Amino acid sequence: MTRTDFSDEILMRFADGELDAEISAEIEREMETDDALVARLALFIETRHAAKIAMQPLLEEPLPAELTAAVERVIAAKTSAQNESGASVLPFARRAANDRRASRWLAPVAASLAAVIAGFGGYWLGRGGQPTAEGVLPPTALSSPALEEALETVVSGEERQLSGPNQRFRAIATFRDNDQALCREFEVDSPDRSTVVSVACRAGAEWRVTFAVVARGDSGGYAPASSTETLDAYLTAINAGAPLEAEEEAKVLGGLREQK
Template sequence: MQPDIASQVALFLETRIQVKEALMPVLDEPVPDRLSQSVQRMIDEARRRSVPSHASRARVVALRAGDNQVMPRPQASWIMPLAASLVAVAFGIGGYFFGLGSQNQPHGLEVAGQDSPLSEALGQLASGEETVLAGSTDRLRAVATFRDGAGSLCREFEIDSANRSTVLSVACHSNNAWAVNFAVVAPARDGGYAPASSTEALDSYLAATGAHEPLSRVDEAAAFRSLGRGEE
């Protein structure tokens, strides 16, 4: 990571007030063309590869542990600015993620290096478990593993940083790499968990992408073994 980018990232994560100030104005400002095009590609690809049933068009089950709340699909009028703002947040988060989609991974933010601590944890850590990422004090919490509407293996996870902010993220595996398709920053509550209000954007994202129910422990373990064999 270049020094000037690293400095911006450090400033971005310094306090939860700065996080809020960095995120809120984005929703009211025009979306940059490059960012808008990247987000639109993700949305178009998800729609093209997904064929939702009548039932899934009418409702979606939010993928929160122990939560079977039924929620409506988000309105298209605000999907783009919301998604763009979330991608912008992910673009500025530490050394874990880098770059808007490359030729091989055009629909998200690629996890920084497939040998990175985050990448390794996404392919190994069982849902419900936590670990401290090597080389840092940041704690990763694996929330759930599921398939999106296109059938890609995805992981919902949280990263708690030393400054008491929490990054809620979803990364999906394709082309032999993890790509972060969603990320939002929220100040953490006591105990490290993000406030419930911060999950609303996540639930809307899951609804828009046709996310399936979380995999069982057995199915999750089988999916991890498939990744180890180079299978999607």
């Protein structure tokens, strides 16, 4: 049988060794007589090769001593921490003071953490506020219809002013947890300049806040690094999937709204 209609995808899979033996053999036979096929295939073989060559110098570059040292410290700290107590949150090695970016999200676990509420029990939104961790987080802070609406409409990467309590809502990401429940990571700024970094997951027809860190401070509506480190540890614990892409997120959020 003669086929000249191999798609680009088929040819690419051939070039990447991702094609089954039968079709591979067919392509090989065809290549003996079809120059155009060879040329199309060459693109995929050569781009793979060229990409690898072009990225090789990055691999050979010496690692910055600072990075190696920092990672070694983290490893040493984690190894000893586990031997002693199984502690799970570690301070980050402080980077050079002149690194302006580092201060935003890699600062040491800091005093700016006013409260941490991280429980797999969590508490429920929209029930008039009966948080399991009494008094730590003002119940009104998260249980408002405005917040629920924001969770279902604001796409990740966008902000919205919540009506009522003068809070600013920022959607960070949408993902699925270990049990495939839909979760959203978000931040809420309050007028007192505190920021709540939070995760809410869908449970039935409700949003359940499963994680919240209140970060006080001077960050001007920007969760300080220490709170996001705690968040990272939490996301790891629930085995959070990668953030949904915009298209998928829009679909999922649209589906939630339709249920209403």
